[in-house]
Amino acid sequence: MFALPKLDYEYDSLVPHFSKEILEVHHGKHHQIYVDKLNTVMESLPAFQNKTIEELIGNLNEVPEEFRTAVKNFGGGHYNHSLFWNFLSPDGGGEPSGELIKAIVEKYGSFQQFKDEFTTRALSIFGSGWLWLMPNLSIVVSANQDSPINGGLPAPILGVDVWEHAYYIDHKYNRAEYINAWWQLVDWAGVEKRYKFYL
C-alpha cells in the first residue's frame, strides 16, 4: 500500500510564501486522494503490489490496459507530489551554488535568464500540468499527472506543480504570483545534490 509521505517541515513553515491552508489542502487532501485512489486500483493488480512507485509508472506498458490510465493518473499524482514537497524548504530561495550554478550559467547565460525562461514556460502551460528541470538542465513539460519517468527519462531534479489546486487558495487565478512565491522556497542544496548524482 502506498502512503502519503510525511513532510520535512510543518504546514505553517512555508509562510508567507505558501499559506498553512494551501499546504493542508494540497498535501493533506489532494495528494492524499491520489494515494487513496492509487491504492484502490492496486487492489485489482496483485501482481504489481510489490513494485515501487517509480517501477510502476516507469513501466506503464506492463500494466494491464484497463488499469493503465488510472495508474498513470493516480500513480503520477502520488509520485509528482512526493517530488514537489521534497523540492521545497523553509530555508529555500536565493540562488544555487557550486557546480550547479556554473552549469546553469553555461547553458542559459545567467541565473536570471534561466529563471525567466523557466517562469515563462510555467506560465504558458495550458490547463493542468507540471514543469520540470531535468538532470541535463533541459526544461520539460508534463500534462496532467504525467511524469518524465513515464517516458523513460530520469527523475527531474526540480519541478513546479501548475495545477490550479496548487495556488487557488493563496492566489486565486494568479499563477504568476504563485510561481514567484514558489521560487522563494526552492531548496537549491537539494537540487544541486540531485544534479551531481547524475553527473
Ligand SMILES: [Fe+2]
Ligand atoms: Fe498538486
